[in-house]
Amino acid sequence: MFENIKIVYHQGKQFIPNVRTAVVPGIFRGRPVISLEKVNEEELIATCPTDAISGNPVRIDLGKCTFCGECAMRFPEKITFTKNYKLATNDHDRLVIREGEDKAVEVDPEKVRKEIHRILGRSLKLRQISAGGDNSCEMELNAANNVQFDMSRFGIDFVASPRHADGIVITGPITNNMAEAVQICYDATPDPKIIVLVGTDAISGGLFAGSPAIDRSFLDKYPVDLYIPGNPAHPLTIINGLLDLTRKKKYLKTAF
Amino acid sequence: MNCISIKNNQTILLSDIPESNYESFYDMNLELVLGHTERHCVNYFGYKAGNNIKLICCIADDTTHEILVSTCLVHKAHALESFTPQLLCFEKFEREIHENFGINFIDHPWLKPVRYAFNRADMSQTKENYPFFSIDSEELHEVGVGPIHAGIIEPGHFRFICNGEQILHLEIQLGYQHRGIEQLFLEKKKLLQRATLAEDITGDTVVGHGTAFAHAWESLCGFNAGYDIEFARTIALEMERIAIHVSDLSGACTDIAYQLGSSVFGRLRTPIINFMQEWVGNRLAKGLIRPGRNQFPFTPILAERLTQVLDIFEPQFKEMAEKLFSLPSALSRFERTGVVSNDDAISIGAVGMTARMTNLNRDIRSSHPFSLYTDLDHIPVLKRHGDVYSRIQVRKEEVEQSIKYIRKLISEVPVLSVTENMGTTPAPDSFCLSLVEGWRGEICHCALTDSKGELMMYKIKDPSFHNWLALALSVRNNEISDFPICNKSFNFSYSGHDL
Numbered sequence A: 001m002f003e004n005i006k007i008v009y010h011q012g013k014q015f016i017p018n019v020r021t022a023v024v025p026g027i028f029r030g031r032p033v034i035s036l037e038k039v040n041e042e043e044l045i046a047t048c049p050t051d052a053i054s055g056n057p058v059r060i061d062l063g064k065c066t067f068c069g070e071c072a073m074r075f076p077e078k079i080t081f082t083k084n085y086k087l088a089t090n091d092h093d094r095l096v097i098r099e100g101e102d103k104a105v106e107v108d109p110e111k112v113r114k115e116i117h118r119i120l121g122r123s124l125k126l127r128q129i130s131a132g133g134d135n136s137c138e139m140e141l142n143a144a145n146n147v148q149f150d151m152s153r154f155g156i157d158f159v160a161s162p163r164h165a166d167g168i169v170i171t172g173p174i175t176n177n178m179a180e181a182v183q184i185c186y187d188a189t190p191d192p193k194i195i196v197l198v199g200t201d202a203i204s205g206g207l208f209a210g211s212p213a214i215d216r217s218f219l220d221k222y223p224v225d226l227y228i229p230g231n232p233a234h235p236l237t238i239i240n241g242l243l244d245l246t247r248k249k250k251y252l253k254t255a256f
Numbered sequence B: 001m002n003c004i005s006i007k008n009n010q011t012i013l014l015s016d017i018p019e020s021n022y023e024s025f026y027d028m029n030l031e032l033v034l035g036h037t038e039r040h041c042v043n044y045f046g047y048k049a050g051n052n053i054k055l056i057c058c059i060a061d062d063t064t065h066e067i068l069v070s071t072c073l074v075h076k077a078h079a080l081e082s083f084t085p086q087l088l089c090f091e092k093f094e095r096e097i098h099e100n101f102g103i104n105f106i107d108h109p110w111l112k113p114v115r116y117a118f119n120r121a122d123m124s125q126t127k128e129n130y131p132f133f134s135i136d137s138e139e140l141h142e143v144g145v146g147p148i149h150a151g152i153i154e155p156g157h158f159r160f161i162c163n164g165e166q167i168l169h170l171e172i173q174l175g176y177q178h179r180g181i182e183q184l185f186l187e188k189k190k191l192l193q194r195a196t197l198a199e200d201i202t203g204d205t206v207v208g209h210g211t212a213f214a215h216a217w218e219s220l221c222g223f224n225a226g227y228d229i230e231f232a233r234t235i236a237l238e239m240e241r242i243a244i245h246v247s248d249l250s251g252a253c254t255d256i257a258y259q260l261g262s263s264v265f266g267r268l269r270t271p272i273i274n275f276m277q278e279w280v281g282n283r284l285a286k287g288l289i290r291p292g293r294n295q296f297p298f299t300p301i302l303a304e305r306l307t308q309v310l311d312i313f314e315p316q317f318k319e320m321a322e323k324l325f326s327l328p329s330a331l332s333r334f335e336r337t338g339v340v341s342n343d344d345a346i347s348i349g350a351v352g353m354t355a356r357m358t359n360l361n362r363d364i365r366s367s368h369p370f371s372l373y374t375d376l377d378h379i380p381v382l383k384r385h386g387d388v389y390s391r392i393q394v395r396k397e398e399v400e401q402s403i404k405y406i407r408k409l410i411s412e413v414p415v416l417s418v419t420e421n422m423g424t425t426p427a428p429d430s431f432c433l434s435l436v437e438g439w440r441g442e443i444c445h446c447a448l449t450d451s452k453g454e455l456m457m458y459k460i461k462d463p464s465f466h467n468w469l470a471l472a473l474s475v476r477n478n479e480i481s482d483f484p485i486c487n488k489s490f491n492f493s494y495s496g497h498d499l
Helices: A002-011 A041-047 A070-074 A114-120 A136-143 A176-188 A200-204 A217-221 A235-246 A249-254 B022-033 B088-101 B181-187 B191-199 B206-220 B227-255 B259-280 B300-324 B328-334 B342-348 B352-356 B388-410 B464-474 B480-490
Strands: A032-034 A059-061 A079-081 A096-098 A124-130 A156-158 A167-171 A194-198 A226-228 B004-006 B011-013 B039-049 B052-061 B066-075 B141-145 B157-163 B166-173 B430-437 B442-449 B455-461
Touching: A002 B259, A002 B300, A032 A059, A032 A096, A041 A070, A070 A079, A114 A235, A124 A136, A124 A176, A136 A167, A136 A235, A156 A235, A167 A176, A167 A200, A176 A217, A194 A200, A194 A235, A226 A235, B022 B039, B022 B052, B022 B066, B039 B066, B039 B088, B039 B430, B039 B442, B039 B455, B052 B088, B052 B430, B052 B442, B066 B430, B088 B342, B088 B464, B157 B480, B166 B464, B166 B480, B181 B191, B181 B455, B191 B206, B206 B227, B206 B430, B206 B442, B227 B259, B227 B300, B227 B388, B227 B480, B259 B300, B300 B388, B328 B388, B328 B480, B342 B464, B352 B388, B352 B464, B388 B480, B464 B480
Parallel strands: A124 A156, A124 A167, A167 A194, A194 A226
Antiparallel strands: A032 A079, A059 A096, B004 B066, B011 B430, B039 B052, B052 B066, B141 B157, B157 B166, B430 B442, B442 B455
16 A cells, blocks of 8 residues: 555656646647748658648648658758647648748637537547557557546547447548448447547548558548647647537636 | 578678579478477568569578578469468468469468458458358357457457357457558658658557668668667667557556556656657657668767656656566466467467567567667567566566666767768669567568669568467467457557558
8 A cells, every 4th residue: 555655656746737738848840830931842842751742832731741840851941840739620721831821720610510519518428440540649549548648637538339429530541441340430429429530641641642452432421520630649739629629718718 | 402591681682582493492491490499480472573473481590690581483373382281480471472462372271361452362352251260059159349449449350259258269350450551662752751651550660660661771772871870770669669568568557457557657658758759759759760861860968868767767667567566466367367388489480579478589689680789789588478477577677678778878879970872772673671679579671672773572571460370379268358458468560460
């Protein structure tokens, strides 16, 4: 008993008190900012492994970006990655960062379905499906529920059965071999339900886009409620994204 | 002997690999491996050569530190004699060749699909008609689990045949994660795309697979990576090992419902991966390993910072581990649960941690050293019992060993070497084999180039390819409720297997 208390004492307080304002250590590659500096656009576009960068004006699609940082390393005067981890949005257009703009990536409250705030605003149970995910986003989703990030303090949990879930979280580009399982799992989830895509692979297919081994037709059929970019997405990106989607602004202030 | 002996990361001409007919190819490789535990097959695969299939077999010899490569040309209409009845470790390699090219192997006990590759020879084979072993008995029942599992993990299907609560047999059906990575390696021409692909093979072994690709590519381009580059890779490999071993110890505690261990080990992974973020900007080290470059040099400031991190981490880890390893209720769940015998490990060709926990000494860091392991004089951690307890003991001791190596390495941080530019095209008509000991075990990448120096074949083998069978064997005669702890104590890769 005393040994257990000693261990707990030595661990100290580990939880992050405020997940909205926490600062991530080191050189985190979060929301990029593109300056108006003139560079060789063709070369810049060719640098990107996933064609996330397009020209005239220069844009980065966070849904395709693997956050490898190569563009910022080659063209430091043009592109910088900030430590801002708030990258999630419900509007695909907002994932595109344009040159000369330095504004937050946010959930568009107008586009959030009414029933999400009303029914899922205080308790959200999610069923995760790994559909070709490489286990990195899966590990970060698990980390979102560890003692540090502690997502369950907001009433957001992952559950085993889709019957108990309010939505599905997809990681990975959706392989041919998982397409059917994704559909079955979605069908088994009761209404109203949300679809959340976590990670570059899920949002655009990433490097696997166009591979004959993946089948993304599921995503053509249903609207996506939240895009959480990253390779893998950081736990703070995930938690903030889910909070922004499901909570009304007035509740967000009192949540901490 | 009709084979060529090469070293780890050595590039040779394809024409230097001696070719023989299938009979002598078969006899020679059989003789090499049968009864020799110091030798095992690290890769055996085929590729299309006109209308024929060329098979390449690579046998690693741990005592002489060499890899014996041989090849033979076969026609897909010809049925071949199977290695499997005598050497079970060839079981999956032959199934893979059968799936990809339709070659039949006589006497193979189960020529079942491996991963339902999109370009498989027989498209009529689907997940729905997988020929599971079944049993006609009124007393026995079958339990199917997956592809989607209860937790946040990758997909795979497990089919148990049980007698009451006891598992008689487990069959594992994989392939759900197949993304066509080997094909993408050929189609994506930019080096950065390929390096990123290597990191995406499996997100828990980013450094391991990244390094295997980097070594293969550098060798093909005739580039000698400087000391500082290999220094960064070695540190990153050991950091990855610590992070995953600690998180798997947490998983083992979760599966025996030991809350304190689960939380404490779970949170102890964070300072390690957060250090990776401080260093390379990504918690799982994505973006660090690039062929021919030291993307994020390891500086003396980082060394100081890492020492601080380890100084706090080490006593906390030791305290928790000591508690766990002296807790009777935990030990009674770990001991004699999920046993894999040494004989079984040899026969299935187990590698890495899975081999070492049964006292089978297989560790690329000592047998085919790469990066800085030549100077570290690595002595593998070996355990004897092959149960869950042995597996978590290996993990605990390897964490301590990795900390020791890192401390030794960072006591002298190398200055940045002026690196020459790496050539852009690899040597033509060449073959290169790269072995890396990831935290799971031996990762093997084989690269083959055509006459223009373009990649013609890229073959990836994750250690899980050998090891999944160990899980199936370990759960026999265990209660089905012990399946999670058996599974977690191994923690095999789905995406690394399915590619």
